[in-house]
Amino acid sequence: MRLLLCCLIILTWTGAARAACSVRPRATVALTVTGGPILVPLAVNRTPATFILDTGAERSLVTQAAVTRLGLALDEWVGTTMRGVGGIERRRNADPRSLTLGGVVLQRHTLNHDTSLVVGNMPRAEVEGRTVDGLLGRDFLSVFDLAIDMPAQTLTLYDVTGCSGRFLPWTGAYSAVPVQNPMESALVAQITLDGMPMRALIDTGASSSVVGAPGMARLGLTEAELAGDPSVAVSGQGPRMVTMRRHRFASLQVGEALVRGPVLWVAPIRFTPISDMLLGADWLAGKVVWISYASRQVFVAAQ
Numbered sequence: 001m002r003l004l005l006c007c008l009i010i011l012t013w014t015g016a017a018r019a020a021c022s023v024r025p026r027a028t029v030a031l032t033v034t035g036g037p038i039l040v041p042l043a044v045n046r047t048p049a050t051f052i053l054d055t056g057a058e059r060s061l062v063t064q065a066a067v068t069r070l071g072l073a074l075d076e077w078v079g080t081t082m083r084g085v086g087g088i089e090r091r092r093n094a095d096p097r098s099l100t101l102g103g104v105v106l107q108r109h110t111l112n113h114d115t116s117l118v119v120g121n122m123p124r125a126e127v128e129g130r131t132v133d134g135l136l137g138r139d140f141l142s143v144f145d146l147a148i149d150m151p152a153q154t155l156t157l158y159d160v161t162g163c164s165g166r167f168l169p170w171t172g173a174y175s176a177v178p179v180q181n182p183m184e185s186a187l188v189a190q191i192t193l194d195g196m197p198m199r200a201l202i203d204t205g206a207s208s209s210v211v212g213a214p215g216m217a218r219l220g221l222t223e224a225e226l227a228g229d230p231s232v233a234v235s236g237q238g239p240r241m242v243t244m245r246r247h248r249f250a251s252l253q254v255g256e257a258l259v260r261g262p263v264l265w266v267a268p269i270r271f272t273p274i275s276d277m278l279l280g281a282d283w284l285a286g287k288v289v290w291i292s293y294a295s296r297q298v299f300v301a302a303q
Helices: 002-019 064-069 212-221
Strands: 022-030 038-044 047-053 073-084 087-095 099-101 134-138 146-150 154-161 175-178 187-191 196-202 231-235 241-248 252-253 255-259 265-266 275-277 290-291 298-300
Touching: 022 038, 175 187, 187 275, 196 212
Parallel strands: 047 134, 196 275
Antiparallel strands: 022 154, 038 047, 038 099, 073 087, 146 154, 146 290, 175 298, 187 196, 187 252, 231 241, 241 265, 252 255, 290 298
């Protein structure tokens, strides 16, 4: 009788745990897919603004021009030192009175739920005729799960609690991409490039996927081997320019999807958190992807 009672308690607890999984859509907004950055519409202090959807950014950012246009107050006490591709910048933070996406009020994933934005430069001030006001990063995005539908060009925010495993409301087939969570909200996928296991930060803010210095070392790629590849000088957060090269690899496998002969950017740069490469907006092209910050998983719909 005691054993039976214990079994009933365990079954009841398991059933309750499963029933606690909640997936609630909050808003769906239209994305602007440019073939480069993915743009998302925000309202900052009730004024329309255009930000880059950037899961690779730990902090959200607003440009100095947008601070003026949107009437943002600067914090008298708090500033941020930012390290990016181009070096280091230090500026006072901006404090918008309100920040909304699809009518949903946004607050940072912090104890005080503030709306603080870092002030900094953007490598591109305009995309397809639209002024880019900033980056919407993980400090705001990780409060939700994100369903990114690139063919439909939409982003849906979900509130997800108590879920694990395969919990998506999708009716079609989908696969899970193995990921690690090395620091707050960052999701690093386990992928394979030219047969070599790699750690790839999922970075919707990067127009293109990039193999960095750790990935070059893992693959044994040297500057001499890349010397004949096409190159371009690019800027990022900070004052310096960085030379990147386009290199053809044999294969790239992410989850169940295998791409043969991918051409990726390569540069001797380092990412935060430590990763071998970035999976950028070019990887997302044509895909429907669910980024689950709540369960620390990434899913890709079958194509």
